[in-house]
Amino acid sequence: MSKLPSATSRLRVPQPSGLKLPGSPLKRHGSGNDISISSEKRLKLSSSSSNESEDSATEMRPTAARRGGRPPALAVGKLRKSVSMANLSAQGLRDRNSGRGAFTRAGTSSLSLTGRPSNISASTARLSSVGIGGRKPGTNITNRVNNIHQSSVGTKSSKPTQILNKDNGETVSKGKPKRAAWDLKGRLQDMEDLVKNQAVQRDELSATLKNYNSRIENLELEKQDLNKNLQKTQTLSQAHQEEVDRLKYNLRVELDERSSEKRRFESLIQNFEFNQSSLERQMKSLEAELSARQEEVSGLKSTVSHLTSAQAGMGSELSTTKLLLEDRNKRVTELEEKVVQQKELIEYLETKLREGENARRKLHNQVLELKGNIRVFCRVRPLIGDERKNNGDSDVVHHINFLDERTLEVVKIGGDPNGSTMSGLKGRGNGAFEFSFDRVFSPSSTQADVFEEISQLPQSALDGYNVCVFAYGQTGSGKTFTMEGVPGIEDLEGMIPRTVKHLFRTMKDLKDKGWIYTVEASFLEIYNETIRDLLASSKDSKSLTYEIKLTDSKKNETFVSNLRVVKVTDETEVHHLLHLAQQQRAVAETKMNERSSRSHSVFRLKLVGSNSITSESCEGTLNLVDLAGSERLKESGSEGARLTETQNINKSLSNLGNVIMALGQKQSFIPYRNSKLTHVLQSSLGGNSTTLMFVNVSPLEMCFNETLNSLRFATKVNQCHIGTATKQVRK
Numbered sequence: 001m002s003k004l005p006s007a008t009s010r011l012r013v014p015q016p017s018g019l020k021l022p023g024s025p026l027k028r029h030g031s032g033n034d035i036s037i038s039s040e041k042r043l044k045l046s047s048s049s050s051n052e053s054e055d056s057a058t059e060m061r062p063t064a065a066r067r068g069g070r071p072p073a074l075a076v077g078k079l080r081k082s083v084s085m086a087n088l089s090a091q092g093l094r095d096r097n098s099g100r101g102a103f104t105r106a107g108t109s110s111l112s113l114t115g116r117p118s119n120i121s122a123s124t125a126r127l128s129s130v131g132i133g134g135r136k137p138g139t140n141i142t143n144r145v146n147n148i149h150q151s152s153v154g155t156k157s158s159k160p161t162q163i164l165n166k167d168n169g170e171t172v173s174k175g176k177p178k179r180a181a182w183d184l185k186g187r188l189q190d191m192e193d194l195v196k197n198q199a200v201q202r203d204e205l206s207a208t209l210k211n212y213n214s215r216i217e218n219l220e221l222e223k224q225d226l227n228k229n230l231q232k233t234q235t236l237s238q239a240h241q242e243e244v245d246r247l248k249y250n251l252r253v254e255l256d257e258r259s260s261e262k263r264r265f266e267s268l269i270q271n272f273e274f275n276q277s278s279l280e281r282q283m284k285s286l287e288a289e290l291s292a293r294q295e296e297v298s299g300l301k302s303t304v305s306h307l308t309s310a311q312a313g314m315g316s317e318l319s320t321t322k323l324l325l326e327d328r329n330k331r332v333t334e335l336e337e338k339v340v341q342q343k344e345l346i347e348y349l350e351t352k353l354r355e356g357e358n359a360r361r362k363l364h365n366q367v368l369e370l371k372g373n374i375r376v377f378c379r380v381r382p383l384i385g386d387e388r389k390n391n392g393d394s395d396v397v398h399h400i401n402f403l404d405e406r407t408l409e410v411v412k413i414g415g416d417p418n419g420s421t422m423s424g425l426k427g428r429g430n431g432a433f434e435f436s437f438d439r440v441f442s443p444s445s446t447q448a449d450v451f452e453e454i455s456q457l458p459q460s461a462l463d464g465y466n467v468c469v470f471a472y473g474q475t476g477s478g479k480t481f482t483m484e485g486v487p488g489i490e491d492l493e494g495m496i497p498r499t500v501k502h503l504f505r506t507m508k509d510l511k512d513k514g515w516i517y518t519v520e521a522s523f524l525e526i527y528n529e530t531i532r533d534l535l536a537s538s539k540d541s542k543s544l545t546y547e548i549k550l551t552d553s554k555k556n557e558t559f560v561s562n563l564r565v566v567k568v569t570d571e572t573e574v575h576h577l578l579h580l581a582q583q584q585r586a587v588a589e590t591k592m593n594e595r596s597s598r599s600h601s602v603f604r605l606k607l608v609g610s611n612s613i614t615s616e617s618c619e620g621t622l623n624l625v626d627l628a629g630s631e632r633l634k635e636s637g638s639e640g641a642r643l644t645e646t647q648n649i650n651k652s653l654s655n656l657g658n659v660i661m662a663l664g665q666k667q668s669f670i671p672y673r674n675s676k677l678t679h680v681l682q683s684s685l686g687g688n689s690t691t692l693m694f695v696n697v698s699p700l701e702m703c704f705n706e707t708l709n710s711l712r713f714a715t716k717v718n719q720c721h722i723g724t725a726t727k728q729v730r731k
């Protein structure tokens, strides 16, 4: 039995990469790959022990696997290989250093490298530091193993080789003289040596195993540490990964922001570039302008020099002008004083004008009063159409003579030469009858001529008087023509449109004198003693009833209930109302006139004025009345419903005459209520009003009797003095 030298042997072996050997008896020293084996753990190797080692390692594997898997077994396997290689290396080195003879000594341990039995005398194998240090640095361990192998092969014949006798199980040493069969003692001695040797080997191997186990434990611990570290590292790595993800996300967001910002900046840059180009263009144009200005300036400079020289001349002119200005200033001051004086004069004159206006009003109404507060105008209409043809195309009305502006004569051709019996009025005895009125209009008189005579009446209404204009006469005598005329033809416009036009024109003039008016219009019709509103809608006119009521019994003023009263501000609005009323008027045919109006129509304008300068106020009413035809029943030939119409018309007209007579005779009782007509006009007839009656006369000789009747009625009216008109002042 041979042992490794007690001195510490150093084997330089390449350490398997990644293998760490903490606490292992095989320790690294310095930076080299030396493995030291303590003297107590001298390794005695033989071919059998080699096999045992492999078996041990094989046995260890499951254990290691049980403990922690492959790494320990692998480590052990590698370690074993390393140790084997270390021994081989040691052997190789020794071969080199001490020659092969050293291995030939008998009774030493054997070393199995390749599984081929090989006796290597290891008892004296000493791995000295000198031996190791003697090798050339950088020599490959494989080379050294090869050397050993070669040495082993090369010495095969000369070295004692221990082989097992298969027949008897003895180990025989090759090269060693074989004991004789009889040398039982010697052979026993060999056997004992062998047994001892194997016991030592077993002990060493168990020590080695123990060692390996402790190393494995250490490795396990180290592995646990490594696992912990690995977990920590994984956790750290995960955290880092999350951090990386977060940073990536932030980076993406940042990139997005940067890209949008980049786009924004790009668009800004584009804008700037555009602005820059436009500014450049502007600059160029400005430069051009500048150069033009510079040229202008140079021109101006020369002008300035001219002007400077001219200034000197103007200086003297200026002094002259200053003198003139002073003179003018004096004149201006004088003129300003004059203006003040003139203003005062204007104010004085305006005051005088207002006083004059008031005086004019008073005088105007005094004139009307002197003329009588009821006046009658007679108008004879011209022959029209066939009437003229039948008259031999002559306009001459043979039975009517116009003696002067106020007198006419009607003659009954072929009548009683003592005609005085016919009328009882100024009969001349030759069938001629003379009538005098305030004015007589012949057939040639125009609408304008007629209006001129009544134009003072609207002024009276504006001054606060009640004015009433009637048109009386038989059917077809020209009443409607006189009152309304032909709408739309200015020359043929009647008294109503002309009065309205005149009213609004006068109101405009009066505005300068402080008068402001409100005008309210209404239009009613009395047909068969029933009142109809000509401005009401057809629905209202059917459902509503119209009654005449007193507003103030002391004033004798009346109003019609439910009657539509429309505020008007200009003549157009009035014309619109007139048109509306015209459409609604009851028109029926009679024998006398193809378009015969069988009703009385009353168009009323209420005028309320106030003067902001004089604080005066007044309220006047203008009634324009188109009466129904006054023909007698016998003449009209009416029957049935038309007969009733004619009876009602005659009744109301005769009552109108009665009222006027009663007023003229200053009777205590005035029969206003005997007919709707006089009742409606109650406040516009009598002492508080100015009344004008047109008596319209037909030029037809066949209408002689009706003409005579109309003229007689008008004469009666004209003879009435129904009181003195008084102005209505609003309180």
Ligand SMILES: Nc1ncnc2c1ncn2[C@@H]1O[C@H](COP(=O)(O)OP(=O)(O)OP(=O)(O)O)[C@@H](O)[C@H]1O
Binding pocket: 380, 381, 382, 384, 473, 474, 475, 476, 477, 478, 479, 480, 481, 482, 593, 595, 596, 597, 598, 627, 628, 629, 696
């Ligand atoms: N001054 C005149 N100049 C020309 N034509 C006139 C004149 N007066 C009346 N006429 C014409 O005579 C006709 C009858 O006149 P108008 O209708 O005015 O009579 P009236 O008295 O109103 O009849 P009624 O009582 O039926 O309403 C109409 O065609 C009208 O145009």
